[in-house]
Amino acid sequence: MSAQNPSASAAVRRRLGALALHPLTLALAAAVALLALGEAISPGFASPGQIVSQLTIAALLGMVAAGQTLVIIGGREGIDLSVGGVISLCAFVAGNLMAGTDAAIPLALAATLALGFAVGLLNGLGIVLLRIPPLVMTLGMTGVIQGALVILTRGVPSGRSAPALTALMNQPLVAGIPGVLLLWAAVALGVCLLLHNTAFGVRVYAIGANPEVARIAGMRPERIRALLFGLSGMFAGLTGFLVLGYTGSVFVGIGLQYVLPSIVAVVIGGTSLAGGIGGYLGTIGGAITLTVLQSLLITLDAGPAGRQVIFGLTLLVLLLLYGRQRGLRG
Amino acid sequence: MSAATSGIGPRLRRSTWLLALGSALLLAAINLALQPSFLEPGVMASNLTTFLPLILVAIGQTWVVLASDIDLSIGSTVSLVNVVTVVVIDALGGDAAAIAAGMAAGVATGLGCGLVNGLCVARLRFQPIVTTFATGVVFAGLALMVLPEAGLPVPEVYWRGYAGGLFGVRSVVLVLAAALLLCLVIERTRFARALRASGGQMQAAYQSGVPVTWTRIRAYLLAGFFAALAALCLTGETASGDPLLGGAYALSSISAVVLGGTALAGGVGGFLGSVFGAVVLGLIGNVIFFARLPFEYQTLVQGLIVLAALAGGVLVARR
Amino acid sequence: MPLLELSDLRKRYGGIVALDGADLALEAGEVHVLIGANGCGKSTLCKVIAGSVLPDSGVLRIDGAERRFRSPREAAAAGVGVFYQELSLVPSLSVEDNLLLGREPRRFGLVDRRAVRREAERQLALFAGALGPELAPDSRVADLSADQRQVVEILKVLGEDARLILFDEPTSSLDRRQVAIFFELVRALKREGRTVVFISHRMDEIFEIGDRVSVMRDGRVVETTAVADTDPGRIVRAMVGGEAAAGGAPGAAPGTAPAPARPGDATLLRVDGLSAPRVDGVSLELRAGEILGLGGLHGQGQSALLRGLFGIEPGVRGRIEVEGRPLRRPTPADSIRAGLAYISGDRGRDGVALLRPILENLAYGLVTREGGVAFPRGRVAGRLGPVVERLGLRFGSLSDPVRSLSGGNQQKVVIGRWLATAPRVILLDDPTKGIDVNAKADLFRMVRELAEAGAAILLYSSEDGELLGHAERVLVFNGGRIVRELSGEGLTRHALNEAAYATPGATPGAEAGAAA
Ligand SMILES: Nc1ncnc2c1ncn2[C@@H]1O[C@H](COP(=O)(O)OP(=O)(O)O)[C@@H](O)[C@H]1O
Numbered sequence A: 001m002s003a004q005n006p007s008a009s010a011a012v013r014r015r016l017g018a019l020a021l022h023p024l025t026l027a028l029a030a031a032v033a034l035l036a037l038g039e040a041i042s043p044g045f046a047s048p049g050q051i052v053s054q055l056t057i058a059a060l061l062g063m064v065a066a067g068q069t070l071v072i073i074g075g076r077e078g079i080d081l082s083v084g085g086v087i088s089l090c091a092f093v094a095g096n097l098m099a100g101t102d103a104a105i106p107l108a109l110a111a112t113l114a115l116g117f118a119v120g121l122l123n124g125l126g127i128v129l130l131r132i133p134p135l136v137m138t139l140g141m142t143g144v145i146q147g148a149l150v151i152l153t154r155g156v157p158s159g160r161s162a163p164a165l166t167a168l169m170n171q172p173l174v175a176g177i178p179g180v181l182l183l184w185a186a187v188a189l190g191v192c193l194l195l196h197n198t199a200f201g202v203r204v205y206a207i208g209a210n211p212e213v214a215r216i217a218g219m220r221p222e223r224i225r226a227l228l229f230g231l232s233g234m235f236a237g238l239t240g241f242l243v244l245g246y247t248g249s250v251f252v253g254i255g256l257q258y259v260l261p262s263i264v265a266v267v268i269g270g271t272s273l274a275g276g277i278g279g280y281l282g283t284i285g286g287a288i289t290l291t292v293l294q295s296l297l298i299t300l301d302a303g304p305a306g307r308q309v310i311f312g313l314t315l316l317v318l319l320l321l322y323g324r325q326r327g328l329r330g
Numbered sequence B: 001m002s003a004a005t006s007g008i009g010p011r012l013r014r015s016t017w018l019l020a021l022g023s024a025l026l027l028a029a030i031n032l033a034l035q036p037s038f039l040e041p042g043v044m045a046s047n048l049t050t051f052l053p054l055i056l057v058a059i060g061q062t063w064v065v066l067a068s069d070i071d072l073s074i075g076s077t078v079s080l081v082n083v084v085t086v087v088v089i090d091a092l093g094g095d096a097a098a099i100a101a102g103m104a105a106g107v108a109t110g111l112g113c114g115l116v117n118g119l120c121v122a123r124l125r126f127q128p129i130v131t132t133f134a135t136g137v138v139f140a141g142l143a144l145m146v147l148p149e150a151g152l153p154v155p156e157v158y159w160r161g162y163a164g165g166l167f168g169v170r171s172v173v174l175v176l177a178a179a180l181l182l183c184l185v186i187e188r189t190r191f192a193r194a195l196r197a198s199g200g201q202m203q204a205a206y207q208s209g210v211p212v213t214w215t216r217i218r219a220y221l222l223a224g225f226f227a228a229l230a231a232l233c234l235t236g237e238t239a240s241g242d243p244l245l246g247g248a249y250a251l252s253s254i255s256a257v258v259l260g261g262t263a264l265a266g267g268v269g270g271f272l273g274s275v276f277g278a279v280v281l282g283l284i285g286n287v288i289f290f291a292r293l294p295f296e297y298q299t300l301v302q303g304l305i306v307l308a309a310l311a312g313g314v315l316v317a318r319r
Numbered sequence C: 001m002p003l004l005e006l007s008d009l010r011k012r013y014g015g016i017v018a019l020d021g022a023d024l025a026l027e028a029g030e031v032h033v034l035i036g037a038n039g040c041g042k043s044t045l046c047k048v049i050a051g052s053v054l055p056d057s058g059v060l061r062i063d064g065a066e067r068r069f070r071s072p073r074e075a076a077a078a079g080v081g082v083f084y085q086e087l088s089l090v091p092s093l094s095v096e097d098n099l100l101l102g103r104e105p106r107r108f109g110l111v112d113r114r115a116v117r118r119e120a121e122r123q124l125a126l127f128a129g130a131l132g133p134e135l136a137p138d139s140r141v142a143d144l145s146a147d148q149r150q151v152v153e154i155l156k157v158l159g160e161d162a163r164l165i166l167f168d169e170p171t172s173s174l175d176r177r178q179v180a181i182f183f184e185l186v187r188a189l190k191r192e193g194r195t196v197v198f199i200s201h202r203m204d205e206i207f208e209i210g211d212r213v214s215v216m217r218d219g220r221v222v223e224t225t226a227v228a229d230t231d232p233g234r235i236v237r238a239m240v241g242g243e244a245a246a247g248g249a250p251g252a253a254p255g256t257a258p259a260p261a262r263p264g265d266a267t268l269l270r271v272d273g274l275s276a277p278r279v280d281g282v283s284l285e286l287r288a289g290e291i292l293g294l295g296g297l298h299g300q301g302q303s304a305l306l307r308g309l310f311g312i313e314p315g316v317r318g319r320i321e322v323e324g325r326p327l328r329r330p331t332p333a334d335s336i337r338a339g340l341a342y343i344s345g346d347r348g349r350d351g352v353a354l355l356r357p358i359l360e361n362l363a364y365g366l367v368t369r370e371g372g373v374a375f376p377r378g379r380v381a382g383r384l385g386p387v388v389e390r391l392g393l394r395f396g397s398l399s400d401p402v403r404s405l406s407g408g409n410q411q412k413v414v415i416g417r418w419l420a421t422a423p424r425v426i427l428l429d430d431p432t433k434g435i436d437v438n439a440k441a442d443l444f445r446m447v448r449e450l451a452e453a454g455a456a457i458l459l460y461s462s463e464d465g466e467l468l469g470h471a472e473r474v475l476v477f478n479g480g481r482i483v484r485e486l487s488g489e490g491l492t493r494h495a496l497n498e499a500a501y502a503t504p505g506a507t508p509g510a511e512a513g514a515a516a
């Protein structure tokens, strides 16, 4: 550190305090507590192998949630319900492009990302040009994509993952860690850098926190917002690509299970649905916590019903902790 | 000509349901062309039977949306009411009293779900989207606990009564008429005005002495009530319990509400538009079926029409 | 015993102190005027009485009994009615629905729409002939003009039949005829023994209608007198707390008199026949080193001119040249790159992003001016160091949210944002709204330094003292036009007042004759 003033230790202490209260820390602490609980109830729950497989599931959720984080931070009720449709669509397209051959992977990846981005951008244009609320726009888009998929697939699972992609998802690459986790780390680094160390990131937070201030400071909130939806589509596309590797082949509704958890992961991670604050680190914590919670509920043998009830109640408790809105009285 | 079009914007803004009515009539005409028997009473009644649950759920959703909130749990509420009703009827032996008790339990369940949502959103000030998603998960889980698998038929009188009628009028028509009458009465209360004021500009409504919190809670109660009504109708239609019955209703009710011209931002719109919106969604299915398009086209076309209607509504209102 | 008594009311919003121990007593049947600079806490005081703001501490008594309103509903039940400055109308509802919101007449438990219409028509008839033909009971409030909305809000409060009615700047958009009708209604209220609190910035109105006047400054009531025992000069002195604080900046560079503009300095900004919504054919020239003031009553187009120049509001016509280069249909980004900066006193709306770190808020201007991809926080902080130092900004850490700062320091962040871009022309839009005396002094010290360093400054202020103390020339606005130019010997408080107050902001054209 450079030259210090007398209050340096106070500053360090404050830093540490902030770190302890960071959503990522909180969420990871919750995840560790859940793991410990699981281990106590069913030994082996927190074994390295189990942890890796849970992280793999969390990685998929975490990638969708990356895009979700961006649109939510961008404010104006930003939310992307179409990620599920995009995941399904992109998994389908990727599966049919690669049709089980490794050689087609680059092409399939490029096509997937481009397609995801295009769909997302379409959402964004509808939202900023036609001023359709994001919730409805992306919901309508989901209908269109699902409809298109049903027609394209005729309801039969189709496409096949290439062996290398499947290996990326399911086989250890280095030190027992599958490639997908390394990929997630890379994505995380990229998103965090984008949000915190680029001018674009500064603009994203600005338009989310106060679009009028951003506009007066010469930013273009509409353009940025549309772009954010494009990026969200792109991350959903990437997820679809990986989901294909994870499951081998694709059925129409495969992506829909990710929609609401991706939003919940963002919220648990401390990003406000009102926009302008939060970040991807918290979302990572949220995705991991959510995944561990779900698998703990499976281990508990609570049955599908009990799992859902506990899951929902947990969310409500989390909302109580940091999901409250401003009161009407000043 | 320009004088005439200049009046459309304000007109549409006030009667937000006109666009949905127009779309419904257009689709009905297409339907009639494709299916000449469309206007026969039997066909109309069976269409109404199919559309009625969504109509009711959409009406329920409308109150909540008018207050600028949303209810994503409304589908799970439908499921929960359905299973509670059949389980109570079954447990009490299935006679007329049991049926009445079951239906009452169902309505109470719906109101209970609405109350939970209303308290969380309006009283505790949770964000409505995430909150009702979470309560929806809980309600769905509870439904699975009450009745883990589809089944448990209701007594014959229940579904026969629903399929039949009273004084020569079909039950579905009676239910619809009663629901619309109830809506008309609600629309004449101070509550309906408080609702639009709260949804239009919550701070102003609060400062004007409108009981905003209680108004929002009542909107969720109404959503729960209409969801319960829809569930009782569905129970009559399927004649049994199914914990997954309500699955798709949350999202399709929102589509219907939006198609009907009610603004998601709150304050503008009304139940009538949602009724037409639900009918439009239903008729799209019919048209696709009779146009011999594969059934798979339904979601795509519905999605496109919802988006087109939204875009159109925005463009018209902007003039 | 007073009808209403407030003692030691306090209210903070984050770092901003809105009420700082305010006391007030209202007698039954009086018209009590409340006056004070923008941001001194008048509206907050009203809202506390109305139950829509909960004070941090303090006591409110009605008829001697201590009351604690938990909602506007409770206050209304106790006989308090409020005209809210920002209005309490629901834009998406009709006029009649707004007028009777929450107290609609009912028959058999249901709203009697015909009675609603009758009642609304009866109320609107009070302003018959002064509202324009397009105002019908079923017009949407969103479609009304500013004056029509204020009239509706007036009628809405009157309909509440309250014992105590607070009017928070009800006349700011009304024309002379509407004001006259309003005053008749106030006199009628008085005859019925009701108590009225009236807030206005227009001196003539205060002396016309008021019985007693209380002056507020920095969250406190500093003086209460009978209107008959005071005069505008004394009120203004009480408002600004002595000439020194209002005019010259204490602790500023020696020589508080405005630096004379150096002849021959380059013209940095030339505006020719600029029109925009609320601005009507304004031309002006601004030289390097000059501080040009924009005066006149609030809302006469000064702010609209500045916002139009900077490209914030669309619909600007006319020629704009910055350093000789034309600026056509500017957007904020164009203006920033051309060397303009815009500092508004309305921090919440267009100054700071409260939730974001101080560092980012300071860097918004740079990000636009310089473009670029990376945002190296450490290096940006280093670059902003001198600016932060110069501002005398007090903060914990640059990564703390702006919300943690006091109002004055928040405003310094806005200024710092623009200082960092080294602007040539600085547009100040009532920049001292709601900041304390010291922060004001700091601000103007900086503005002078910038001018001395060769920047050109266009200053709109709703406080005359600031114009008198810092501007060499003042253009007085009325109805979107420049109606008077004051400079040198002619630039006095009296002349400013005369030019601004002589003509209650009426239709453009009317003031030309009145000013003459
Ligand atoms: N809701 C609020 N949040 C934050 N600051 C506020 C709020 N309301 C008022 N303030 C601040 O409190 C101070 C007093 O404001 P106000 O009572 O509106 O003054 P006045 O009506 O005299 O112009 C100002 O500095 C204003 O910015």
Ligand SMILES: [Mg+2]
Binding pocket: C039, C042, C043, C044, C085, C168
């Ligand atoms: Mg005020």
